[in-house]
Amino acid sequence: MTVTDERPTVEVAEHQRLVTLKIRRYDPEVGPEATWQEFQVPVEKGDRLLDALHHVKWYIDGSLSFRRSCAHGVCGSDAMRINGVNRLSCKVLVKDLGEVITIEPIKGLTVLKDLIVDMDPFFEAFKSIKPFLITNGNAPTRERLQSAEDRARFDDSTKCIMCAACTTSCPVFWNDEAYFGPQAIVMAHRFIFDSRDEGADERLEILNEKEGVWRCRTTFNCTDACPRGIQVTKAIQEVKRALIFRKV
Amino acid sequence: MAKAPAGTLYRGREGMWSWVAHRVTGVLIFFFLFAHVLDTALVRVSPDSYDRVINTYKTPIVNLMELGLTGAVLYHALNGLRIMAIDFWEKGPRYQRQMTWAILAVFVVVMVPGAYFMLEHTVRTMFGSAT
Numbered sequence: 001m002t003v004t005d006e007r008p009t010v011e012v013a014e015h016q017r018l019v020t021l022k023i024r025r026y027d028p029e030v031g032p033e034a035t036w037q038e039f040q041v042p043v044e045k046g047d048r049l050l051d052a053l054h055h056v057k058w059y060i061d062g063s064l065s066f067r068r069s070c071a072h073g074v075c076g077s078d079a080m081r082i083n084g085v086n087r088l089s090c091k092v093l094v095k096d097l098g099e100v101i102t103i104e105p106i107k108g109l110t111v112l113k114d115l116i117v118d119m120d121p122f123f124e125a126f127k128s129i130k131p132f133l134i135t136n137g138n139a140p141t142r143e144r145l146q147s148a149e150d151r152a153r154f155d156d157s158t159k160c161i162m163c164a165a166c167t168t169s170c171p172v173f174w175n176d177e178a179y180f181g182p183q184a185i186v187m188a189h190r191f192i193f194d195s196r197d198e199g200a201d202e203r204l205e206i207l208n209e210k211e212g213v214w215r216c217r218t219t220f221n222c223t224d225a226c227p228r229g230i231q232v233t234k235a236i237q238e239v240k241r242a243l244i245f246r247k248v
Numbered sequence: 249m250a251k252a253p254a255g256t257l258y259r260g261r262e263g264m265w266s267w268v269a270h271r272v273t274g275v276l277i278f279f280f281l282f283a284h285v286l287d288t289a290l291v292r293v294s295p296d297s298y299d300r301v302i303n304t305y306k307t308p309i310v311n312l313m314e315l316g317l318t319g320a321v322l323y324h325a326l327n328g329l330r331i332m333a334i335d336f337w338e339k340g341p342r343y344q345r346q347m348t349w350a351i352l353a354v355f356v357v358v359m360v361p362g363a364y365f366m367l368e369h370t371v372r373t374m375f376g377s378a379t
Contacts, residue, residue, distance in 0.1 A: 024255060034255075084259030104255050171264065218334050220263030220344060233263075234341035237334065 016042040019094060021052055023064065024104040025114050034111070049089040049097065050078060066115035073227060076163030079106055080115050086165040086225035106168035108177065121177050122164050125184040129206055131191065134199025150195040157190040157235050159228040166222035166232050178211045182222035182232045185213055189235040192248055200248050204239070213240050262348040270327050273320040280317055311370045315363055322358060326351035 012018055018040050026034040039060055041052045050071055057064045066089070068078040073091040080089055081104040083097055094101070109117035160183065167173055167181035188207055192200045207213045213236055222232040242248050258264070291298040330347045334340035340347075 081256075081258070084256050102256055107255075107258065169258065169260075171258075171260075171267070217267050218263065218331060218341075218344070219260060219267045220341075221258070221260045223341070224261055224263075231341060233334075233344075237341055240335065 010040050010042055012042045016044055019043050019052065019097075020100045021056060022100055022102045023056075023114070024102075025064070026105075026111050027063070027113055043094045045095060047094045049082060049087075049092050049094055049101065049103075052094055052101075053089055053103075065113045074161060076161035076227075079163040079165040079168070079227075080104065081106055086169045086221075088163060088165065088227040091227050106164060108168045108170070108174040109164070117168075119164060122162075122167055122181065122183065125167075125180045126162065126187055129180065129184050129188040129191075129203055130199060131187050133191070133194075133197055134202065135196070136198050144196045146195055153195070154190050154193040156230050157186045157193075159230050160186050160190070161228060162187075163227060165225040165227055166230075169221040169225035171219055171221065172215050172217055176211070176215070179215045180207065180212055182216075182236060185216075185236050185239055186230060186232055189239055192239065192242060200242075204243055207239060208243055213243065216240070262345045266327055266330070266348050269323060270331075273324040276320045277317070277324060280320075308370045308374060311367060315366050318362060318366065319355075319359055322362075323351075323355055326354055 010018060021039045021041055023037055023039065024034055025037050039056045041055045041060075043052055043055075050068060053064070053066055053068075057066075066078060066080065068090065069075040070077070071090045073088055076088070078089045079086055081087075081102075082089065082092060083102055086106055089103075103115065105111045105115045105117050109119065109122060111117050162183060164183060166186070167183045170179070170182055173179050173181045185207060188203045191197045192203050216233070216236050218233055218237070220233050222236075223230075223234070226232050287298070287301050290301055327348075330344070330351050333347060334344050
């Protein structure tokens with residue numbers, strides 16, 4: 001693929017303006033190397049970046065590939081690197097991004113095509129911390145009760161939508177895919193600090209491994225990247241302290 | 249995926265750059281210690297050659313390197329305190345950004361007069377003085 005810079009005259013209505021999307025494209029069937037391609041897109045005041053990407057895909061170049069599902073910041077499909085930082089394209093407004101917007105796939109995972117990456121290592125890390133309720137003994141005949149305070153203890157980490165924005169913003173993860181990454185640790189945090197769960201020790205031991213929490217260098221990129229506002233680094237630090245003091 | 253043309257640099261904030269600087273200063277200090285252990289060990293071989301080696305350090309360039317070493321150690325030490333606060337102080341992660349600017353402020357306050365006193369002799373020797 002060659003870098004094309006075709007700029008056909010784009011019709012811009014009065015309530016619209018033109019922005020340039022500079023997208024990092026890669027298609028293994030076209031060529032072995034990624035290239036930058038620019039598109040001129042008319043946008044409206046309230047448009048999200050996802051709307052601009054849709055415009056490219058629907059009206060300019062149907063081969064552009066990216067993931068998205070709900071388009072409202074809930075499903076966590078469209079994490080990408082926008083102007084250098086990880087964001088959900090459905091949650092950022094074009095008006096906040098300037099005239100030229102660079103869009104790249106999230107870092108550290110293998111790019112399959114354009115903005116789509118192989119999420120398998122990410123989900124493997126998630127699975128390895130046992131993201132399900134672990135209890136001993138017989139199940140109660142009624143629901144497992146929990147006080148409001150106990151629920152509040154892990155409220156922040158329940159907000160995760162598994163978009164991978166945090167994990168792929170982490171410099172440690174970029175260099176070592178084996179690192180569990182912020183997302184898996186947040187998910188472990190959600191169960192470790194849940195008063196109904198009894199698998200805390202098990203999960204802490206998993207995170208005590210070489211590729212576990214101790215690889216975290218507190219760069220806070222994950223906290224900045226999280227579209228749900230989770231204090232990711234804080235959660236990781238709480239897991240570290242739970243390991244040091246053996247107290248949940 | 250093949251390389252080139254390169255992607256952009258990740259636009260991290262204070263947390264990421266303070267970590268990068270911590271790494272860089274750490275490596276610089278390591279190389280200093282490496283040379284330092286060697287030249288200090290020389291005194292056991294022969295005090296005379298030790299004196300001769302130390303004498304070669306008395307140049308303006310080494311003086312500048314000394315200033316750089318002081319800066320590297322100071323930054324590494326201050327940021328180390330910040331990291332400990334993030335690790336062990338419950339509210340550390342919330343105030344990490346403010347702490348970064350606080351240690352940079354301390355860094356400037358110490359380094360400005362520090363640079364003056366460290367370089368004074370060299371500047372006077374090189375450019376002369378009225379006294």
